[in-house]
Amino acid sequence: MSDLKSKILPKLWRFDLKTIFLMAFFLLLFLLGIFAFLVEQKYGLLVTGMRTIGLGGSAWGVYIVFDIYFVGISFAGIVTSALIRLFNLKILKPLARMAELLAVISLLISTFCIFADVGRPLHALVYLPLFARPMSPFFGDFTLIAGAYFFASAIYLWLAGRSDAAYCASQNLPFRWFYKIWACGYKGTAAEQTRHYKTSFWMALAILPLLVTAHSTLGFIFGIQGGRPGWFSDLQAPEFVVMAGVSGVGMLIIIAAILRKWLGLEEEIKLEAFKWLGNFLWVLTATYIYFMIIDDLTSFYASPKIDTLVALRTLFGPYGGLYWTTVSSLFAAFGILFLQFAFNKWSIGLTVIAGFLVNVAAILKRFIIIVPSQVFGTLLPYPQGFYKPTWVEISIIIGTGAFGIFLYVLFLKIFPIVPLEEITIEKEKILEPGPRSFFRKLAFSSVFLTGILICVITFLSSARFGTKPYLDPIIPFSPLLFIVGIFITFFSAAVYEIVPSVKKSDL
Amino acid sequence: MSKFKNQIILLVRQWFLSEDLSLDGQLTRRGLVKILGLIFFLLAPILMLPKIAFGRKKIKKKKKKFTGEPPGPTPKWGMVIDLDKCTGCGGCVAACMAENNIPISRDGELYFGTQIYWMELLDPQQKVGPELKQAGLIPLPCMQCEDPPCVKVCPVGATMIDEEGIVAQIYDRCIGCRFCMQACPYSRRYFNWAEPYWPETYKNYINPNVSLRPRGVVEKCSFCFQRIRNVREIAELLNQPIKDEQVQRLPACAEVCPARAITFGDLNNPESLVSKLSQSPRAFQLLHAEGTKPKVTYLTKTTGGLSRNE
Numbered sequence: 001m002s003d004l005k006s007k008i009l010p011k012l013w014r015f016d017l018k019t020i021f022l023m024a025f026f027l028l029l030f031l032l033g034i035f036a037f038l039v040e041q042k043y044g045l046l047v048t049g050m051r052t053i054g055l056g057g058s059a060w061g062v063y064i065v066f067d068i069y070f071v072g073i074s075f076a077g078i079v080t081s082a083l084i085r086l087f088n089l090k091i092l093k094p095l096a097r098m099a100e101l102l103a104v105i106s107l108l109i110s111t112f113c114i115f116a117d118v119g120r121p122l123h124a125l126v127y128l129p130l131f132a133r134p135m136s137p138f139f140g141d142f143t144l145i146a147g148a149y150f151f152a153s154a155i156y157l158w159l160a161g162r163s164d165a166a167y168c169a170s171q172n173l174p175f176r177w178f179y180k181i182w183a184c185g186y187k188g189t190a191a192e193q194t195r196h197y198k199t200s201f202w203m204a205l206a207i208l209p210l211l212v213t214a215h216s217t218l219g220f221i222f223g224i225q226g227g228r229p230g231w232f233s234d235l236q237a238p239e240f241v242v243m244a245g246v247s248g249v250g251m252l253i254i255i256a257a258i259l260r261k262w263l264g265l266e267e268e269i270k271l272e273a274f275k276w277l278g279n280f281l282w283v284l285t286a287t288y289i290y291f292m293i294i295d296d297l298t299s300f301y302a303s304p305k306i307d308t309l310v311a312l313r314t315l316f317g318p319y320g321g322l323y324w325t326t327v328s329s330l331f332a333a334f335g336i337l338f339l340q341f342a343f344n345k346w347s348i349g350l351t352v353i354a355g356f357l358v359n360v361a362a363i364l365k366r367f368i369i370i371v372p373s374q375v376f377g378t379l380l381p382y383p384q385g386f387y388k389p390t391w392v393e394i395s396i397i398i399g400t401g402a403f404g405i406f407l408y409v410l411f412l413k414i415f416p417i418v419p420l421e422e423i424t425i426e427k428e429k430i431l432e433p434g435p436r437s438f439f440r441k442l443a444f445s446s447v448f449l450t451g452i453l454i455c456v457i458t459f460l461s462s463a464r465f466g467t468k469p470y471l472d473p474i475i476p477f478s479p480l481l482f483i484v485g486i487f488i489t490f491f492s493a494a495v496y497e498i499v500p501s502v503k504k505s506d507l
Numbered sequence: 508m509s510k511f512k513n514q515i516i517l518l519v520r521q522w523f524l525s526e527d528l529s530l531d532g533q534l535t536r537r538g539l540v541k542i543l544g545l546i547f548f549l550l551a552p553i554l555m556l557p558k559i560a561f562g563r564k565k566i567k568k569k570k571k572k573f574t575g576e577p578p579g580p581t582p583k584w585g586m587v588i589d590l591d592k593c594t595g596c597g598g599c600v601a602a603c604m605a606e607n608n609i610p611i612s613r614d615g616e617l618y619f620g621t622q623i624y625w626m627e628l629l630d631p632q633q634k635v636g637p638e639l640k641q642a643g644l645i646p647l648p649c650m651q652c653e654d655p656p657c658v659k660v661c662p663v664g665a666t667m668i669d670e671e672g673i674v675a676q677i678y679d680r681c682i683g684c685r686f687c688m689q690a691c692p693y694s695r696r697y698f699n700w701a702e703p704y705w706p707e708t709y710k711n712y713i714n715p716n717v718s719l720r721p722r723g724v725v726e727k728c729s730f731c732f733q734r735i736r737n738v739r740e741i742a743e744l745l746n747q748p749i750k751d752e753q754v755q756r757l758p759a760c761a762e763v764c765p766a767r768a769i770t771f772g773d774l775n776n777p778e779s780l781v782s783k784l785s786q787s788p789r790a791f792q793l794l795h796a797e798g799t800k801p802k803v804t805y806l807t808k809t810t811g812g813l814s815r816n817e
């Protein structure tokens with residue numbers, strides 16, 4: 001048994017007092033969130049701090065802020081694992097599963113925020129799958145993020161974890177069937193490893209554009225609203241992509257550092273990994289700071305009066321404190337990382353502080369984008385107001401986050417968080433060709449093409465090109481089928497990996 | 508067996524015919540009608556079978572297929588509000604509330620910002636927000652934009668342009684995401700933050716022609732669509748086109764305005780009063796530069812450069 005295995009395996013399913021206490025704590029917070037949600041369902045959104053725009057209120061508040069924040073941190077998961085695959089970054093490999101898990105869980109909890117936000121969650125549950133229209137930027141949030149992005153990360157997590165699942169199934173652990181199902185007959189042959197290498201490479205290639213699209217659609221929610229001064233900007237979409245990267249990488253640094261300490265993984269997760277992430281983070285932070293400065297300059301220099309007004313109130317009005325905290329956190333994080341880079345002296349503690357700072361900045365910056373444009377940014381002279389979240393909103397957000405952490409800790413206890421087997425694969429071994437199989441090719445291409453076909457047909461059906469765009473989808477449940485199509489498309493990767501080799505002559 | 512049969516006949520006689528038999532056991536006319544009725548009642552479903560099987564198609568054919576295009580010549584319902592005539596009395600706001608079953612706002616800090624006004628009087632003199640060079644109050648309905656951003660953003664198509672060209676709100680479908688509130692440059696959309704409320708006495712005055720909105724949906728001015736539909740139905744019955752005089756004061760706000768500042772009508776008809784007024788040199792549209800093509804036009808002498816655009 002290798003060193004890593006002896007570190008990780010004995011800790012699985014071992015719920016010591018500390019873990020139980022931790023999980024119970026987060027579960028309690030989650031229950032608080034549920035309670036607040038029930039209160040909200042009973043009395044309506046009246047119990048939140050949100051109010052009508054034009055009567056001095058803000059119609060969107062912290063729910064949307066955190067929806068975007070949670071989707072944002074999922075960025076790190078996908079990007080890190082994609083980069084590892086594409087550029088064979090060995091140093092980051094121990095972080096791959098942490099990152100993928102981060103993506104899956106944060107996408108899951110981001111949907112909670114949406115449900116807390118809408119006025120009629122049950123109607124949303126039925127009408128979005130039934131009627132969602134691509135004309136609305138929410139379509140992207142609903143299909144690309146809740147659907148495509150989530151499934152892609154989940155399939156990634158699953159496929160990359162098969163080898164470890166197979167290993168766990170061979171060990172003396174409870175719930176062996178769970179590992180067996182996960183492993184799906186993985187034996188660890190060279191052919192299987194080659195196939196996994198191939199699929200993860202292609203999936204990484206496919207996911208990167210999807211990621212940019214998904215985060216851009218989030219930016220579009222704000223960027224294409226001509227009627228909201230402060231929102232309407234071409235920079236909104238790229239800014240959202242970069243900010244997602246900033247917060248996501250920051251969060252990954254924090255998680256990696258915590259787990260390194262907790263599980264005693266000092267040898268596996270080396271300082272180099274933090275160095276790499278730190279460098280990535282300062283580049284992203286610098287890009288974001290650049291965007292932010294341009295944005296602010298534009299809104300002060302000869303722009304429409306109302307834009308300047310909103311910008312002024314954002315900087316020096318009641319939300320000024322938040323704005324300057326954001327700016328100083330970003331600069332501080334950048335400074336910490338850049339100085340470490342310049343003098344090539346890295347400390348994990350400082351890097352974690354930078355990761356924490358950028359996450360604070362990410363939350364506050366979203367707030368600064370979303371709220372002032374509503375309370376100050378009416379184009380007609382309506383009274384202006386102020387928005388601050390109530391205990392209900394805060395509890396729901398805390399509950400959501402706590403649920404995410406709970407799931408993360410639970411996963412730590414049932415599955416190796418650091419890839420056990422994969423690290424041992426050598427590049428030479430990977431390139432060994434597996435036996436070709438006609439049957440597998442057939443299965444893979446038919447699943448892939450079916451997925452694409454469903455996507456195209458259902459997208460056209462819901463978009464209704466050529467007719468009035470507000471009409472309902474031609475095929476009922478087109479938006480849902482679109483997500484199913486995306487799922488099938490990504491699932492083809494799994495088909496390719498799992499279908500055993502059957503030669504044409506065997507058939 | 509025959510005993511059993513007799514029993515049944517007896518039972519039926521007792522139940523159905525007891526009073527319908529004359530003393531000598533002959534059927535009365537009433538009894539006969541009853542029996543025939545019973546037979547017909549039993550046979551009717553069988554007789555109707557072909558109707559049920561084949562008649563459906565006919566019914567379907569008759570149903571107008573909704574294509575999103577208005578039937579016949581497209582009206583373009585529009586409104587002109589003469590700010591020089593407006594006295595700021597607030598009659599339009601009250602009339603709108605009564606006509607459209609707008610819930611009464613409750614007191615208390617909790618309810619601040621939850622009020623609903625489909626028609627509102629905007630005070631341009633407020634020292635906050637963008638300036639508008641206009642001395643008096645401005646009545647603000649939904650602008651019923653021709654290119655409405657609110658319709659574009661709705662994820663489920665709960666707000667759409669209906670056959671009459673009106674930006675309609677389908678309350679039942681709205682999921683309450685409030686995206687449309689963000690998109691409307693005029694901030695003319697209102698969300699039901701709380702359960703709609705009317706004091707007990709008001710409940711008798713609910714207008715049966717306008718649906719009540721549940722908590723959690725967005726609502727806004729509909730140009731008194733129920734009244735337009737009424738006029739349209741009468742016109743169709745009489746087989747006459749809708750006359751301009753019929754609709755000039757059609758919406759509740761226009762009807763009650765003591766200064767006759769609000770005029771309603773078909774902008775596609777060059778002869779209508781509303782078309783002529785909207786050509787006036789005093790005419791301007793709010794936030795014209797937003798490009799939403801509002802169908803509400805304002806008239807004022809005091810228009811400076813500012814109020815035409817921002």
Ligand code: SF4
Nearest residue numbers: 649650652655657691
């Ligand atoms: S005024 Fe606002 S609510 Fe009315 S149609 Fe225009 S965008 Fe929509």
Ligand code: SF4
Nearest residue numbers: 661681682684685687
């Ligand atoms: S609040 Fe209702 S009408 Fe408005 S965008 Fe959302 S679903 Fe559509």
